[in-house]
Structures are given as structure tokens and as C-alpha cells.
Amino acid sequence: MRVSFNEVRNNKLKSYLLIFFFILIIGMLGGLIGLIYNNIYVGLILSIVAGLIYTLLVFNTGDKMILSMSGAKLVTKKEYPHLYHVIEGLTIAAGLKNTPKAYVIEDTALNAFATGKDPEHSSIAVTTGLLKKLNREELEGVIAHEMSHIKNYDIRFMMLTTILIGIVTLLSDFLLRSFLWGGMGRRDNENNNMTLVLVVVGLVLAILTPLIGQMIRLAISRKREFMADASAVTLTRYPKGLANALRKIKDDPDPLVDHANKATAHLFISVPFRKKQTIMNKLFSTHPPIDERIKILEEM
Amino acid sequence: MQTWLIITIIISVVVLFIIFLYNGLIRLKNQVKNSFAQIDVQLKRRNDLIPNLVNSVKGYMKHEKSVLENITKARASIMNASSVEGKAKASSELTNTLKSLFAVAENYPQLKANENFLQLQEEITGTENKIAYARQHYNDMVMLFNTKIQKFPNNLIANTLGFKDEKSFEATDSERKNVTVEF
Numbered sequence: 001m002r003v004s005f006n007e008v009r010n011n012k013l014k015s016y017l018l019i020f021f022f023i024l025i026i027g028m029l030g031g032l033i034g035l036i037y038n039n040i041y042v043g044l045i046l047s048i049v050a051g052l053i054y055t056l057l058v059f060n061t062g063d064k065m066i067l068s069m070s071g072a073k074l075v076t077k078k079e080y081p082h083l084y085h086v087i088e089g090l091t092i093a094a095g096l097k098n099t100p101k102a103y104v105i106e107d108t109a110l111n112a113f114a115t116g117k118d119p120e121h122s123s124i125a126v127t128t129g130l131l132k133k134l135n136r137e138e139l140e141g142v143i144a145h146e147m148s149h150i151k152n153y154d155i156r157f158m159m160l161t162t163i164l165i166g167i168v169t170l171l172s173d174f175l176l177r178s179f180l181w182g183g184m185g186r187r188d189n190e191n192n193n194m195t196l197v198l199v200v201v202g203l204v205l206a207i208l209t210p211l212i213g214q215m216i217r218l219a220i221s222r223k224r225e226f227m228a229d230a231s232a233v234t235l236t237r238y239p240k241g242l243a244n245a246l247r248k249i250k251d252d253p254d255p256l257v258d259h260a261n262k263a264t265a266h267l268f269i270s271v272p273f274r275k276k277q278t279i280m281n282k283l284f285s286t287h288p289p290i291d292e293r294i295k296i297l298e299e300m
Numbered sequence: 301m302q303t304w305l306i307i308t309i310i311i312s313v314v315v316l317f318i319i320f321l322y323n324g325l326i327r328l329k330n331q332v333k334n335s336f337a338q339i340d341v342q343l344k345r346r347n348d349l350i351p352n353l354v355n356s357v358k359g360y361m362k363h364e365k366s367v368l369e370n371i372t373k374a375r376a377s378i379m380n381a382s383s384v385e386g387k388a389k390a391s392s393e394l395t396n397t398l399k400s401l402f403a404v405a406e407n408y409p410q411l412k413a414n415e416n417f418l419q420l421q422e423e424i425t426g427t428e429n430k431i432a433y434a435r436q437h438y439n440d441m442v443m444l445f446n447t448k449i450q451k452f453p454n455n456l457i458a459n460t461l462g463f464k465d466e467k468s469f470e471a472t473d474s475e476r477k478n479v480t481v482e483f
Contacts, residue, residue: 081419085426092338093433237436
């Protein structure tokens with residue numbers, strides 16, 4: 001398979017951009033807290049240092065966090081020879097040096113994802129439902145799709161997105177709440193403080209909203225799934241395998257992966273929730289409609 | 301003075317071009333070599349599995365002596381082959397004989413219930429797939445390499461530098477034919 005170097009470069013660039021946004025947001029939050037305590041620089045420096053350390057940690061162990069968040073367990077070749085053979089075969093087809101580690105999620109839903117910081121440190125997780133219901137060609141299609149995510153560094157960007165955006169939303173939510181509560185309590189005591197709090201809340205909202213929006217826009221790329229489907233086919237040379245797998249995934253009555261949440265949803269090969277076609281879901285969907293993907297594969 | 305400058309520039313451009321081309325070709329050639337080694341690893345792995353397979357089936361398949369003999373023969377011919385084509389041919393022969401063995405195995409319910417046989421079958425199927433993928437990757441690399449040395453103006457220099465077309469790991473005619481499987 002020849003992954004276009006553009007894809008790889010794009011993903012690396014986007015990863016750095018994401019880290020930059022993250023540090024920026026963390027720095028601003030720190031600065032704001034510093035402002036309240038009349039020491040903006042201490043807040044700024046402390047938060048940026050903490051942000052950098054955290055980023056480094058996420059970069060190196062984010063995949064482990066995601067895997068344990070998803071309830072995935074590392075399995076041996078003895079337990080799942082079938083899965084190992086498929087992964088090893090596609091590693092060869094993709095011309096990668098290291099075989100990704102195999103993880104299994106105990107779940108009846110049909111789903112899979114890949115994560116890691118680069119192709120040398122990567123993992124593939126599949127649900128037991130997937131292993132049970134797909135035949136070899138179909139499983140190869142799904143694993144080839146994940147292998148493409150690995151080869152073009154989608155995994156790095158997606159891993160950072162999952163954890164960094166997750167922590168930013170959590171933090172800003174928490175801070176906003178504590179500012180609001182703080183404001184309520186102090187209402188009678190000091191009028192001066194009250195206005196400051198209001199200003200701070202306004203600032204937080206004004207600065208964070210577009211930044212988080214930008215981060216999410218970076219993250220949502222439905223093209224990514226189409227690209228991975230296409231390069232999966234250059235690996236297996238058998239579009240029908242993945243098409244059939246996607247059809248089985250689509251027809252599965254219970255797509256809910258117990259341990260999946262909004263933060264990890266975009267990692268999976270198909271949306272791990274029950275289908276509710278609201279406008280919001282469509283607009284912010286992390287995945288292209290599965291029917292469209294099947295159609296494209298069948299026309300190959 | 302001016303002419304000398306122009307000549308120097310032209311010569312250095314040509315020399316730089318040759319250096320870049322040479323290094324690129326060396327890199328590609330090593331990738332070709334490495335991907336061939338990948339095929340070899342899997343061929344060896346399959347050859348190592350076969351004696352076990354033959355042993356585990358022997359007791360059940362009393363009437364299929366010729367199938368087992370063909371497998372042993374094909375296995376030996378892979379070990380003896382040294383050229384790329386020779387290996388490719390022997391490998392596809394072994395693939396076909398194994399296919400017919402597994403097809404025949406369908407007639408032996410006892411064998412299909414044998415844990416050891418099923419394990420070996422999975423192991424061999426996995427290795428067969430890996431061989432196919434390794435071959436696919438090798439052929440892709442060979443095509444990349446060959447295209448690069450055949451392109452103009454690379455072809456003028458590549459030949460003088462001693463680069464020659466690599467052979468792809470081709471499926472032989474017998475493999476291209478659909479294998480008839482009788483149940």
C-alpha cells in the first residue's frame with residue numbers, strides 16, 4: 001500500500017496544531033485564574049508547564065488510557081489465533097515494521113478501533129461480537145481499515161483529540177461552574193468582586209468557545225473514514241470483504257458499545273451508539289453514513 | 301569566464317542528480333530485498349508446519365495417500381528452489397495441494413472434530429494469507445523499483461550504475477486457473 005505522504009504530513013501537522021491549541025487554552029485558563037488571585041504570570045507559567053507535561057504524558061500513554069477506558073484487554077495469540085493471523089498478515093501487506101498489539105473488548109456489538117502514537121507503537125481493539133459474527137474476509141476488511149488509520153498517523157491525531165479535547169471540555173465546564181457558584185455566594189458581600197467574576201466568566205466563554213469549536217472542527221473529518229476504506233482495499237484487494245462487514249455492522253440491532261462515550265466515539269469504525277437521526281447528530285457526526293461507504297466499496 | 305561558470309553549474313547539477321538517483325535506487329532496492337525476505341520467512345514457517353499437519357492427518361486419511369505425497373513433494377521443491385521464479389512456482393504448487401487437502405478433509409468428520417488438526421489448519425491458513433500479502437507487497441515494491449529505473453532519464457544512468465529489473469513473485473499459470481474443489 002502506498003499511503004500518500006500528504007496524509008501522514010497532514011496528520012502530524014494537525015497533531016501539533018491541536019497541541020498548540022490545547023496549551024493555548026490551558027494557558028488562558030491559568031492566566032484567568034491568576035488574574036483572580038492578582039498574579040497573572042504565575043498562573044500562566046504554572047498552567048503552561050502543567051499543560052506541556054500532561055501533553056507529553058498523553059502522547060506516550062494516551063493509547064493505554066483509551067484502551068482501558070474502552071474496556072479493552074490485551075490478548076495472546078493462543079487465545080485468539082485467528083485475530084492474530086489477520087493482524088499479522090495485514091501488517092505485512094502494509095509493509096509496517098511492527099505488528100500492532102491485539103486487544104479484545106468483551107461486547108456483543110460489532111465494532112473496532114485502532115490507537116497509538118505512531119505505527120511502531122500501535123494497538124487494534126475489536127469487540128468479541130465482531131470476531132464472532134464476521135468471517136475471515138470481512139474481518140480482514142475491518143482490520144485493513146484500522147491498519148490504514150495506523151499507517152497514515154490518523155491514530156496519533158485521533159488519540160490526542162480524544163484526550164485533549166476531553167480534558168479541555170471537562171476543565172472549562174468545571175471552571176465555569178465554580179465561577180458561577182462562587183459568584184452566587186459572594187453576591188451580598190462585595191459588589192466589586194461580583195463584577196470581576198462576571199467579567200471573567202464572559203472572558204472564558206468568549207475565548208474558549210471559538211477555540212474549542214476550532215479543535216472539534218479539526219477533529220471531525222469524515223473524509224478520514226472514506227480514505228481508510230479506500231486504502232483498506234489496496235491492502236486486501238477485495239472491496240467486498242469490507243463492504244459485507246459494514247453491512248453486517250449496519251444491520252446489527254444493538255450497536256451500543258458499553259464502554260464507549262462521546263469522547264471515544266470517533267475512534268470506532270462505526271458509531272458506537274444507537275442510531276438517532278437528529279439534525280445535531282448529522283451535523284456533528286464523526287462518521288459518514290454507512291450506506292454511502294458500502295456503496296462506494298461496491299462500486300470499486 | 302562566463303562559459304566556465306555555466307559549465308561548472310551544469311556539471312554539478314548532473315552530479316547532484318546522479319547522487320540523488322543512486323541513493324534513491326539503493327533505498328528502494330533494499331526495500332525490495334527486505335520484502336522478499338518477508339516472503340521467505342513465511343514460506344519457511346509454512347514448511348515447518350507441514351510435517352505436523354501430515355502427521356495429524358495420516359491416521360484419518362488412509363485413502364488419500366497421493367494428496368499427502370504431493371504435499372511432501374511440493375514442500376521439498378520449495379526448499380530446493382533458489383531463484384525467485386522457482387520459489388514462486390513451488391510455493392503456488394504447495395498452496396494448491398494444501399487447498400485440495402483441506403477440501404478432502406471435509407469428507408472426514410472425525411478429522412474436523414480434531415482440535416489439533418483445526419489448530420494446524422488455522423495456523424496454515426494464516427500463513428498462506430501472510431504469504432499472499434508478503435507477495436503482494438514485494439510485487440508492489442518491485443514495480444516501484446522497475447518503474448523508477450525504466451523512466452527517462454533515469455534509464456540512461458541506472459543501467460550504467462548496474463541496476464537491473466527485479467523479478468516479481470508471479471503467480472504461475474496453474475495458480476491463475478481456478479482450483480476445482482470437489483465435495
